[in-house]
Amino acid sequence: MPHPSWLVTSAAAFDTELGVVKTGKEADVHLIERAVPGERGLLLAAKRYRGLDNSDFHRSAQYQEGRRLRNTRDMRAMARGSSYGRGVASGRWAFAEFEALCRAFSAGVPVPYPVQVSATEILMEFIGDGRVAAPRLAQSKARGAELDDLFGQVFEIMRSFARAGVAHGDLSAYNLLVHDGRVVVIDLPQLVDIAANPGGLDFLHRDVVNVCAWFTRRGLPREPESFFAELVGELW
Template sequence: MKIPKRIQPLVDDGLVDEVKSQLMSGKEASVYIVRCGETIRCAKVYKEISQRSFKKAAAYREGRKVRNSRRARAMEKGSGFGREQQEKVWQSAEVDALYKLAAVGVRVPEPFGCFDGVLLMELITDDEGYVAPRLNDVVMSAEQAIEDHQVMMSYVVKMLCVGLIHGDLSEFNVLVDEYGPVIIDLPQAVDASANNNAEWMLARDINNIRDYYAQFAPELHTTEYAKEIWSLYEKGDLKPDSELTGKFTQGETLADIDSIMQEIDAARAEELTRRERIKEAKEGIDDKKFNWGEC
């Protein structure tokens, strides 16, 4: 296929040898299947801020640190230079998160570097060489749902233990290969200790995953992993190997009305986003299946 303009510099530099096809195009980025030597990878091309429609991006940027004081001031003022720096921070957040999470045992695509808004990374495939399906497209037994849900909860805990919350976790950004779930799409990853929205973002992530697996294992509907995990985190008792029960007893405290309203607003926004993604999926994001044995 014709080489996309943003990938051409990587071809010129010998980082990419061939662009085989477009895998998908979303609101934040387009993903292409590329050949690098003898290896098939994917190239994620981030869209410009003017083209991107990620909901409430400012809420996700809150708390992100920039060491260079000039860059930080420019970002606060919203100047042209500042917007450019915000884009670089947005893009580097994903590759930084991928390296950090892989180091603590969270299954994510292996990154190979981010080059001027193009992230080169591992292509996740199933045992037959096809592009791995999204969790949204997977049907499973109750036993498998419970097992994979536990795996996902362990990943959420490991992420939080290194200070990260995915921020947009759902069945649409988890792939499933022969070894189980793989978490993708992390440019909006949230700093748990510095973002005022961290608690409800974590709860939304966990509850999205719970609700999907509960379609196959209804007993998961009554679990309270979000409250249990956040409570342990706030107390400083959360460890990567913490044993979770999925149960939580609410203390005798007054309800935080602001937090409740935030959760309600977040739930509404998430439902609208989910509907848009389902619509996109029906319109063709499920594309063609790719079999590398035939390339």
């Protein structure tokens, strides 16, 4: 995947941490400035997974059905829940999300550009103005017909995923950013292969129901079953 022109790739560049953008149950997002000394730099987001024993890692099995882990030692360690196994789990989530970002970006889905992955950290494009991260869709004050364009963008995101044979798996107004009127989807470690995962269609249906319910509560009625049927039609 070719690098975009805005990305600083010089070996002379330094990465400087500027603070925490967001904390979560399984990962924190840090703001990074990458710059060559004496030149103007750019901002990146570093998402760092923690190897903690928490509910999000416990429920990861349902998303990962259809995936395979070849290293049997790692599989045993994860099953036992040892500290090493928890580290393996967090690393798997980081690599899974990086691969999902690459797949989505290549398919034209609006996601942050994935820069690199190392152990439990993903470096990606920072979506925001200056050092302020773009707000989540859930923070939008728009109501009713004002949301029509945003819904259209969200549905096109789901359609693009469906055409690629996947579902986000945990889509909601909390992992959709709105930047300059453009919707960007984030948090993809659980991306579900609809054909390989026995519950793939259920995950797709849940995504549609969650999205339609949010817009309906905000005064833009959207009936999920017709949209779900349309997305299923994109699969075959």
